[in-house]
Amino acid sequence: MRLLVVEDEPALRETLAQQFRAAGFAVDLAADGIEGEFSGQEYPIDVAVVDLGLPGKSGLDAIRAWRAAGRSFPVLILTARDSWQEKVSGLDAGADDYVTKPFRFEEVLARVQALLRRSAGWSQPLLKSGLVELDTRGQEVRVAGAPVDLTAFEYRLLEYLMLRAGEVISKTELTEKLYEQDFERDSNTIEVFIGRLRRKLDPDGTRQPIETLRGRGYRIARV
Amino acid sequence: MWRPSQSLQIRLLATLALLLLAAAGISAWALDALYRDLGLRARQDVLEAQIVALISSADIDSAGRLVPANLAEPRLATPGSGLYAEILSSRGSWRSPSALGSGLRLEARPAAGERVFEHASLADGTRVLGLSLGIRWEHADGSSRDFILRAAESLEPWYGEIVRVRTWLVSGSIALAVLLLAGLAVAMRVALKPLRRLESEIADIEAGRRAMLGSGWPRELAGVTGNLNALLAGERKRLERYRATLGNLAHSLKTPLAALRGLVESGQTGSQVLTPQIDRMQDIVQHQLKRAVFGGTGATLADLSLIEPLEQLRGALAKVYSDKAVRATLAVAPGTAYPIEAGDFLEMAGSVMDNAWKYCKGAVTACAKPWIAADWRRPGLELDIEDDGRGIPPAERARVQLRGARADESVSGQGIGLAVAREIAASYSGSLEIGDSPLGGARVSILLPGR
Numbered sequence: 001m002r003l004l005v006v007e008d009e010p011a012l013r014e015t016l017a018q019q020f021r022a023a024g025f026a027v028d029l030a031a032d033g034i035e036g037e038f039s040g041q042e043y044p045i046d047v048a049v050v051d052l053g054l055p056g057k058s059g060l061d062a063i064r065a066w067r068a069a070g071r072s073f074p075v076l077i078l079t080a081r082d083s084w085q086e087k088v089s090g091l092d093a094g095a096d097d098y099v100t101k102p103f104r105f106e107e108v109l110a111r112v113q114a115l116l117r118r119s120a121g122w123s124q125p126l127l128k129s130g131l132v133e134l135d136t137r138g139q140e141v142r143v144a145g146a147p148v149d150l151t152a153f154e155y156r157l158l159e160y161l162m163l164r165a166g167e168v169i170s171k172t173e174l175t176e177k178l179y180e181q182d183f184e185r186d187s188n189t190i191e192v193f194i195g196r197l198r199r200k201l202d203p204d205g206t207r208q209p210i211e212t213l214r215g216r217g218y219r220i221a222r223v
Numbered sequence: 224m225w226r227p228s229q230s231l232q233i234r235l236l237a238t239l240a241l242l243l244l245a246a247a248g249i250s251a252w253a254l255d256a257l258y259r260d261l262g263l264r265a266r267q268d269v270l271e272a273q274i275v276a277l278i279s280s281a282d283i284d285s286a287g288r289l290v291p292a293n294l295a296e297p298r299l300a301t302p303g304s305g306l307y308a309e310i311l312s313s314r315g316s317w318r319s320p321s322a323l324g325s326g327l328r329l330e331a332r333p334a335a336g337e338r339v340f341e342h343a344s345l346a347d348g349t350r351v352l353g354l355s356l357g358i359r360w361e362h363a364d365g366s367s368r369d370f371i372l373r374a375a376e377s378l379e380p381w382y383g384e385i386v387r388v389r390t391w392l393v394s395g396s397i398a399l400a401v402l403l404l405a406g407l408a409v410a411m412r413v414a415l416k417p418l419r420r421l422e423s424e425i426a427d428i429e430a431g432r433r434a435m436l437g438s439g440w441p442r443e444l445a446g447v448t449g450n451l452n453a454l455l456a457g458e459r460k461r462l463e464r465y466r467a468t469l470g471n472l473a474h475s476l477k478t479p480l481a482a483l484r485g486l487v488e489s490g491q492t493g494s495q496v497l498t499p500q501i502d503r504m505q506d507i508v509q510h511q512l513k514r515a516v517f518g519g520t521g522a523t524l525a526d527l528s529l530i531e532p533l534e535q536l537r538g539a540l541a542k543v544y545s546d547k548a549v550r551a552t553l554a555v556a557p558g559t560a561y562p563i564e565a566g567d568f569l570e571m572a573g574s575v576m577d578n579a580w581k582y583c584k585g586a587v588t589a590c591a592k593p594w595i596a597a598d599w600r601r602p603g604l605e606l607d608i609e610d611d612g613r614g615i616p617p618a619e620r621a622r623v624q625l626r627g628a629r630a631d632e633s634v635s636g637q638g639i640g641l642a643v644a645r646e647i648a649a650s651y652s653g654s655l656e657i658g659d660s661p662l663g664g665a666r667v668s669i670l671l672p673g674r
Contacts, residue, residue: 082509084536084573085566091539098543102505118545 001116001160002026002177004048006036006062007078008055016049019105020112024139024156026180033057040066040073044176047116049108051078052090060093067094074115076108110137120163127162129220132201132209134162143201153178154197157190161210166222168213194218232411240404247396251389258388262381263352267340270354273299273374277308278358287314289360289370294319305377307351312370327375333357335369343375350382351375417441421448428455460650472511479503524562529591529604530555532565536573537589540580549580554590561604561671563651571647574640575608575655575667583610586662599673603653606669609660620657644669 003025007013010031017027028043030036033054040048040062048066052059063075074097077090082100090098096118097111113136117125127134131144139155141148150158156178161169171190178190194210201209211219273296280291289310298304299319307322311332326346331339335357343351353375361367417440427433435455440448479500486496530553537551561568572589579587587610594603615623624645644667645655653671660666 082512083566084539084569084577088532088535088539088569088573091542092535096542096545100509102509114546 001046001156001163002028002044002180003112004028004030004036004039004043004045006030006033006039006048006054006059007051008032008053009051012051016105016108019109022152023109024152024159026156026178028180033059033062037062037065040071041069044173045071045073046177047073047112047119048075049078049112050075050095052086053080060090063090063094072119074119076111076115078103078108113137116163122163127159127165128223129162129165130207130209130223132158132162132220134159141201148200150197150200154193154200157193158197158201161218161220165220168217168219170217173217232408232415235411236404236408239407240400243400243403247400251392251396254392255385255389259385262385266352266376266378266381267354269376270340270352270374273306273308273376274354274356274372277310277372277374281310283360287368288312288317289372290317305349305380307373307375309373310370311373312368314368327351327353329353329355329373329375331355332371335359342378345377350378352378417444425451434459464650468511472507475507476504479507524564526560527563527565527568528558528560529568529606530559532569533572533589533591536569536576539573540576544580547580547583548585549583550586551580552586552588554588554592556592559591559593559604562601562674563604563671567647567651571644571669572606572608574644575606575669578640579608579610579612579665579667582612583664584612586611588660588662594670594673596673601674603673604669604671606671607666608669609662609666610664611660611662612664614659614664615657624655624657641667 001024003020005013005016005020005027007016007029008031013029013031017029020027028039028045030039034056036048036050036054036059037057039045050059050063054062059077063077066073066075075095077087077095077098078101079086079090079098080101087098096115099108099111114125117127117136125135125137127136133142133145134140135142136159141150141155141158157174160174160177174190194212198205198208198210201207209220211221213219276295277291280293280295281289282292284290289312291308291310294300296306298306299308299321302321302323303325304321306319307325307327308319309322309327310317324346327343329341329343331341331353333339333355336359338354338356341353341355343353345351353373355371355373358370358372359367360370421436421440421444424433424436428436435452436448483497483500486492486500491497533553533555537553541549541551576587576589579589587608590607590609592605594605596603623641641655641657648655648669648671651671653669656668656670658666658668
């Protein structure tokens with residue numbers, strides 16, 4: 001999942017980036033509203049966390065600009081004042097949820113995951129496909145009830161496929177969404193990771209949870 | 224360049240002085256012109272009467288001159304009397320004794336039946352007005368002869384009178400203008416006295432010698448002073464609240480700070496022991512921030528139409544609780560409005576509606592309607608928010624509202640919302656009541672009085 005953090009306070013921005021990366025996100029950073037608006041317009045962002053009080057251009061204006069340009073990824077706003085006036089204006093501008101500063105990272109993460117899930121059409125935090133279960137709250141994966149141990153990148157890959165279950169996802173899209181802007185991309189890596197995921201989810205090769213569509217990409221069945 | 228004075232009084236007086244001067248000048252000039260015109264007519268009438276008297280007493284003498292038989296006017300007989308007459312004919316002329324040595328010379332020689340007035344001067348410089356009348360004397364034999372009759376009168380006494388009248392006019396006008404200006408200045412001092420009182424009372428308020436403006440203001444100022452007093456009262460309330468908030472904040476941060484100090488001094492610095500204290504301080508700060516948000520009642524608040532903010536809140540809550548699929552009904556009587564600051568209303572309604580969304584099973588209603596009472600010129604507001612959750616048991620109701628009334632009693636999560644809403648309502652002299660909803664859950668009513 002690719003996440004954009006727009007926050008002018010460097011310490012908070014870096015902490016958020018670190019924690020989101022640890023939680024398996026590809027994180028893009030912007031320090032002001034103008035840079036933030038550009039990143040939201042130009043990069044394939046899945047979700048954005050936006051501080052409302054920003055230099056250059058306010059967070060509200062950036063969100064309005066994204067929505068006006070038809071960008072529909074979910075947006076979580078960070079408000080300094082816990083006032084309904086600010087919450088209402090943020091949600092009115094096109095944001096989807098809010099967190100009041102100061103916050104615990106777990107709360108922000110839970111909100112972001114809920115937004116991603118909702119925008120993908122899942123109403124429960126537990127994603128299911130056949131015997132594979134993925135719990136977005138605890139980042140746990142089980143096959144037929146037995147926990148499976150995945151690396152952070154493998155989890156990210158599986159979560160992305162399961163959130164978009166039923167859709168064909170190309171290798172290019174996976175590279176774009178799972179790597180950050182500055183990373184070197186190599187679609188062969190995706191193939192390697194898909195191979196590892198398959199072995200972990202289906203060691204004896206009987207269920208084939210991840211389908212390969214030659215020349216088009218991968219798909220997980222939505223059941 | 225002349226710069227208008229900063230004093231209203233001086234500006235007004237200067238303008239009025241100019242106007243009065245102009246008015247006095249014009250009226251004096253008009254009176255003078257009228258007086259001169261009437262005076263000249265009178266002088267002309269005198270001359271005509273003299274000529275008529277001459278004709279009626281004159282007769283042709285042996286030499287063929289026309290001569291008055293007797294002089295009815297004694298001034299004609301007295302030299303230098305100021306009234307002169309002469310009769311000219313081709314056979315010689317007659318002059319009144321008064322004209323002897325006067326050097327009177329009139330130029331006009333009118334034909335028979337004509338008359339000419341003219342101004343002339345005597346040898347000694349005396350200015351005179353003369354009238355010359357041409358007549359044709361018809362004899363019994365049908366022959367006729369032409370004569371010119373002349374009368375002249377000195378204008379000096381009249382000119383003297385004109386100077387006197389002008390002096391009177393000018394000095395009278397000036398006196399009148401001065402009197403009027405003085406009267407106006409006095410009137411203005413009297414009229415502006417309440418303003419000076421206002422100025423000094425405001426200065427007293429600034430200096431802290433007085434808390435409010437007094438009473439007994441004239442009608443024109445009562446609105447301003449009433450609003451100023453309301454503003455002062457609002458500011459004082461706000462200040463008191465800030466003081467209380469700061470006091471509470473400082474007081475309530477002491478305990479966790481002391482605990483932190485104790486932990487650090489005893490060498491316990493692990494995040495597990497420190498985090499609860501930090502969380503507690505965070506809750507306290509958040510709680511006080513929330514309470515500081517609302518502004519309270521200002522002196523002159525515009526009516527806020529309530530349907531838009533309620534719809535904004537419904538939209539916002541629908542997003543925040545989108546997992547719940549809440550059926551939310553808004554019922555706002557058309558034109559329902561109340562003089563409340565928009566941020567205060569959003570905070571108050573938002574806190575209560577947030578609770579309703581949080582605890583409902585699937586249905587929330589918000590109903591706003593005017594609250595009418597006989598002695599209010601403007602209606603109050605009743606806002607009822609109901610849900611179909613578990614409700615709040617009667618025993619809990621008072622506690623839920625009071626919770627967080629002081630920061631050191633604050634508990635994050637449930638309760639802060641209602642306490643904040645109640646405090647905002649109270650700052651508008653209103654109240655918050657908790658009851659049961661026909662939907663099955665809680666019914667929170669906010670009642671704000673009218674004025």
